[in-house]
Amino acid sequence: MSVVVEGRALTRDYLVPGSLTRKAKLIQAVKGISFSVEAGKTLAIVGESGSGKSTLARIVALIDPASGGELLIDGKPVDILQHRPTREMRSKVQMVFQNPYGSLNPRQKIGDVLTEPLALNTNTPARERRERAEAMLVKVGLPAEVYNRYPHMFSGGQRQRIAIARALMLNPDLLVLDEPVSALDLSVQAQVLNLLADLQDEFNLAYVFISHDLSVVRYIADDVLVMHKGEAVEQGSREALFSDPQHPYTRSLFAATPVTDIEAIRARVEKRAAMRAAV
Amino acid sequence: MSLLNIRNLTVRFATSTGAFTAVDGIDVRVDKGEVLAVVGESGSGKSVAMLAVMGLLPDTATVTADEMTFDGQNMLAMSPRQRRRIIGREITMIFQEPIASLNPSFTVGYQIEEVLRFNAGLGRKAARARAIELFDAVGIPEPEQRLKSYPHQMSGGQSQRVMIAMAIATNPRLLIADEPTTALDVTIQKQILDLLMKLQEDSGMALILITHDMGVVAETADRVMVQYKGHKMEESDVLTLFENPQSPYTRALLSALPENATGDRLPTVSDFFKAADAQIAAEGGAA
Amino acid sequence: MTDTSVTAVKLSDAAIRRRMLKEFWFYFSRNKGAVLGLIVFILLVLTAIFAPLLAPHDPTQQYRDALLVPPVWQEGGRAGFILGTDAVGRDMLSRLIFGARYSLFIGIVVVSVALSGGIIIGLIAGFYGRWIDTVIMRVMDVILAFPSLLLALVLVAVLGPGLTNAMIAIAIVYQPHFARLTRAAVMAEKQREYVTAARVAGAGNIRLMLKTILPNCLAPLIVQATLSFSSAVLDAAALGFLGMGAQPPAPEWGTMLAEAREFIMRAPWVVTFPGLAILISVLAINLMGDGLRDALDPKLKRS
Numbered sequence: 001m002s003v004v005v006e007g008r009a010l011t012r013d014y015l016v017p018g019s020l021t022r023k024a025k026l027i028q029a030v031k032g033i034s035f036s037v038e039a040g041k042t043l044a045i046v047g048e049s050g051s052g053k054s055t056l057a058r059i060v061a062l063i064d065p066a067s068g069g070e071l072l073i074d075g076k077p078v079d080i081l082q083h084r085p086t087r088e089m090r091s092k093v094q095m096v097f098q099n100p101y102g103s104l105n106p107r108q109k110i111g112d113v114l115t116e117p118l119a120l121n122t123n124t125p126a127r128e129r130r131e132r133a134e135a136m137l138v139k140v141g142l143p144a145e146v147y148n149r150y151p152h153m154f155s156g157g158q159r160q161r162i163a164i165a166r167a168l169m170l171n172p173d174l175l176v177l178d179e180p181v182s183a184l185d186l187s188v189q190a191q192v193l194n195l196l197a198d199l200q201d202e203f204n205l206a207y208v209f210i211s212h213d214l215s216v217v218r219y220i221a222d223d224v225l226v227m228h229k230g231e232a233v234e235q236g237s238r239e240a241l242f243s244d245p246q247h248p249y250t251r252s253l254f255a256a257t258p259v260t261d262i263e264a265i266r267a268r269v270e271k272r273a274a275m276r277a278a279v
Numbered sequence: 280m281s282l283l284n285i286r287n288l289t290v291r292f293a294t295s296t297g298a299f300t301a302v303d304g305i306d307v308r309v310d311k312g313e314v315l316a317v318v319g320e321s322g323s324g325k326s327v328a329m330l331a332v333m334g335l336l337p338d339t340a341t342v343t344a345d346e347m348t349f350d351g352q353n354m355l356a357m358s359p360r361q362r363r364r365i366i367g368r369e370i371t372m373i374f375q376e377p378i379a380s381l382n383p384s385f386t387v388g389y390q391i392e393e394v395l396r397f398n399a400g401l402g403r404k405a406a407r408a409r410a411i412e413l414f415d416a417v418g419i420p421e422p423e424q425r426l427k428s429y430p431h432q433m434s435g436g437q438s439q440r441v442m443i444a445m446a447i448a449t450n451p452r453l454l455i456a457d458e459p460t461t462a463l464d465v466t467i468q469k470q471i472l473d474l475l476m477k478l479q480e481d482s483g484m485a486l487i488l489i490t491h492d493m494g495v496v497a498e499t500a501d502r503v504m505v506q507y508k509g510h511k512m513e514e515s516d517v518l519t520l521f522e523n524p525q526s527p528y529t530r531a532l533l534s535a536l537p538e539n540a541t542g543d544r545l546p547t548v549s550d551f552f553k554a555a556d557a558q559i560a561a562e563g564g565a566a
Numbered sequence: 567m568t569d570t571s572v573t574a575v576k577l578s579d580a581a582i583r584r585r586m587l588k589e590f591w592f593y594f595s596r597n598k599g600a601v602l603g604l605i606v607f608i609l610l611v612l613t614a615i616f617a618p619l620l621a622p623h624d625p626t627q628q629y630r631d632a633l634l635v636p637p638v639w640q641e642g643g644r645a646g647f648i649l650g651t652d653a654v655g656r657d658m659l660s661r662l663i664f665g666a667r668y669s670l671f672i673g674i675v676v677v678s679v680a681l682s683g684g685i686i687i688g689l690i691a692g693f694y695g696r697w698i699d700t701v702i703m704r705v706m707d708v709i710l711a712f713p714s715l716l717l718a719l720v721l722v723a724v725l726g727p728g729l730t731n732a733m734i735a736i737a738i739v740y741q742p743h744f745a746r747l748t749r750a751a752v753m754a755e756k757q758r759e760y761v762t763a764a765r766v767a768g769a770g771n772i773r774l775m776l777k778t779i780l781p782n783c784l785a786p787l788i789v790q791a792t793l794s795f796s797s798a799v800l801d802a803a804a805l806g807f808l809g810m811g812a813q814p815p816a817p818e819w820g821t822m823l824a825e826a827r828e829f830i831m832r833a834p835w836v837v838t839f840p841g842l843a844i845l846i847s848v849l850a851i852n853l854m855g856d857g858l859r860d861a862l863d864p865k866l867k868r869s
């Protein structure tokens with residue numbers, strides 16, 4: 001199997017400038033993380049708010065440079081500080097953002113949202129751009145007529161489909177998905193997760209899938225990386241991690257995740273009834 | 280005997296495209312010491328229904344109900360003054376966005392003491408002492424120090440605790456919590472839910488918990504009300520809801536949980552809407 | 567939420583545009599003052615366009631036999647001069663009607679110059695940030711530190727009196743307001759995810775600034791533009807009054823006031839009517855600006 005993306009000891013520091021009363025501070029948001037993702041596979045990254053998930057995602061998506069370590073795409077090292085990513089690099093890695101309400105330009109028609117990557121990175125003629133955009137809309141389950149609509153006319157789930165369609169316009173090898181279903185309702189979440197699974201099968205895509213919801217991760221991931229305060233505290237295959245979590249932090253995450261298990265509910269209801277009877 | 284009893288609650292908004300019915304003929308009943316969870320997807324009217332009870336909707340909203348009683352008192356016939364005596368003292372609410380509901384220009388201590396002085400009628404000194412007590416109760420470490428903090432100096436979980444402290448300051452008999460943990464991490468969510476449940480058990484107050492997370496429902500509720508597009512789809516006790524859901528919509532909702540996934544695919548949204556809309560149509564036809 | 571958007575998908579483009587217009591009008595028309603302002607403004611524009619048809623006399627024609635004739639309803643008024651005449655026998659009504667042209671022209675030129683300058687400067691400052699931002703914004707602060715009329719006066723004194731120079735001066739004085747507003751909007755929009763998304767799609771800086779960010783910053787600028795429009799009319803009138811703006815015999819309202827001030831006791835109408843014209847048009851445009859803000863600002867929409 002071919003490795004699409006590989007990170008070696010990636011780090012990222014933020015310098016928070018000081019003021020009169022405060023000293024400048026260096027925040028180590030990502031502290032040396034290594035991983036690799038093969039074509040057709042999904043690496044899920046879980047962790048709490050502020051653990052550095054988005055920071056890592058932005059490095060992998062070639063938006064921000066890493067402060068240290070090495071990022072390899074298709075086996076070739078990339079350093080966007082030294083060379084701006086080439087068109088070819090750009091087309092290989094695309095990203096889907098968490099908030100479907102913020103990631104689409106409110107003044108841009110859906111058609112322009114989808115054709116923009118083609119217009120900027122390829123020499124496709126306008127007619128063909130439009131045809132490809134319409135085909136992609138149909139692929140993500142929207143009618144081609146939405147081409148001339150504006151984003152505010154769509155629901156969260158529909159917008160997230162549009163964002164996914166945009167990311168796929170350049171035929172990427174890797175999709176970085178930063179909490180793509182966190183802002184969606186349960187029903188819509190199911191729809192988007194199914195779509196992602198179908199697209200992965202069809203295009204043999206590699207996913208880096210960020211989430212804080214363990215039930216979603218368990219459903220979609222092949223491998224899991226648990227982040228805590230910028231470090232990878234545990235990483236491994238989904239089966240291994242879910243059946244036998246090693247690190248205490250992973251265990252505390254598991255313990256805190258609410259479960260909908262019938263027996264657990266029954267036990268709780270009985271306990272409450274007993275307590276009430278005692279009063 | 281039920282504490283809050285509402286029959287046929289309807290809320291309409293005047294909008295640029297005509298009237299919009301956000302809540303359509305819902306009955307709400309909460310008993311003393313009970314935890315009622317209200318679930319439903321975004322826009323299903325959960326917040327609006329509860330804001331209507333609190334009388335906090337903008338004046339573009341029209342609220343109607345056949346009956347609205349709190350502890351036997353008819354809230355529909357009350358003067359605004361009598362109503363204010365109940366709202367904010369006997370019924371309190373934690374709003375959906377904790378950070379936005381704290382005033383950024385005052386310390387949290389000032390804000391909670393304000394509540395205590397106006398709604399509980401305490402003096403300055405007594406209010407301070409009670410504020411410290413409350414902060415302690417909701418698990419904020421070093422309460423004396425923390426009273427002097429501004430909202431932006433606290434984490435999301437801490438601001439949420441402050442909101443809870445303010446909401447229980449007057450020993451309410453009913454607390455309405457609107458998505459109290461949606462913006463929080465699972466570990467903090469667990470702490471907050473445990474805290475709410477403990478306060479509820481200790482004081483015997485009733486709790487209405489609005490959420491869209493089935494896991495939260497499973498871990499807190501006695502009874503559950505499922506809402507969709509302003510309609511009530513189902514009302515059952517929690518065990519029945521998960522074990523043997525009555526409405527097709529609830530069944531679809533539960534099967535869309537990733538942890539219940541059987542095989543490769545999750546049931547899709549269209550399955551849902553078909554089930555739910557059919558149910559609404561059937562009820563509309565029956566009524 | 568989902569159901570409304572599903573039906574929205576079936577709407578045609580024209581229907582969508584109509585719906586957006588309808589929504590705009592819904593919020594705009596809730597503000598009765600704004601509607602009134604709009605009506606007055608439309609009348610003003612029509613007056614300016616059809617001035618030659620509406621005016622009973624040539625605005626510069628001096629009727630030597632009719633100096634300082636009072637309005638018709640006063641004793642000694644003449645039917646030929648409805649609002650009376652000024653000190654050299656020119657018809658007041660005709661001069662006021664032609665004056666509307668000047669006011670609109672001044673407003674449009676000043677606002678367009680100030681707006682385009684302010685947008686470019688504000689975009690650069692907001693987008694690039696750091697020292698570029700610091701330098702630009704400190705210069706803007708210096709301009710803003712002077713009372714606007716005083717600065718305009720100094721500039722006209724340097725450039726020489728005249729309507730063109732007065733307009734340039736006022737535009738320079740107004741430009742920092744637009745620059746600040748644009749900068750603030752750009753800095754807020756720059757953080758939004760859609761901008762990052764456009765960058766991932768391969769957009770360069772110029773494209774990001776002009777095509778991605780700018781269209782989303784326009785609402786507050788439109789509002790500021792209408793409000794500046796009325797201030798520009800007022801400032802131009804003030805400069806005209808001080809003899810630094812439009813020069814006689816141009817029928818500009820401020821200049822008319824200036825020429826007539828010595829007759830204020832003897833013939834109050836020569837001062838009253840230009841004053842009223844300025845007051846009414848400024849008020850109307852301000853009211854309209856308020857309505858625009860209500861209709862364009864999404865934060866104010868959800869009462």
Ligand SMILES: Nc1ncnc2c1ncn2[C@@H]1O[C@H](COP(=O)(O)OP(=O)(O)OP(=O)(O)O)[C@@H](O)[C@H]1O
Pocket residue numbers: 014015016027029047048049050051052053054055056212
């Ligand atoms: N531009 C920045 N400047 C300074 N610090 C930053 C910046 N961006 C992120 N950080 C800090 O880096 C850390 C990691 O942030 P990051 O956004 O990657 O977290 P996350 O895991 O994505 O959290 P969430 O689940 O809330 O999205 C945080 O402590 C954050 O405050």
Ligand SMILES: Nc1ncnc2c1ncn2[C@@H]1O[C@H](COP(=O)(O)OP(=O)(O)OP(=O)(O)O)[C@@H](O)[C@H]1O
Pocket residue numbers: 292293294299301319320321322323324325326327328337339375491567868869
């Ligand atoms: N002031 C208002 N004017 C017009 N419509 C409103 C207003 N407030 C709410 N609505 C509409 O009422 C419906 C119900 O909104 P509500 O806030 O109760 O949803 P919710 O169930 O709480 O959703 P969420 O889970 O997103 O909080 C929505 O369609 C919303 O757009």
Ligand SMILES: [Mg+2]
Pocket residue numbers: 053054055178
């Ligand atoms: Mg993040």
Ligand SMILES: [Mg+2]
Pocket residue numbers: 325326327375457
């Ligand atoms: Mg809500």
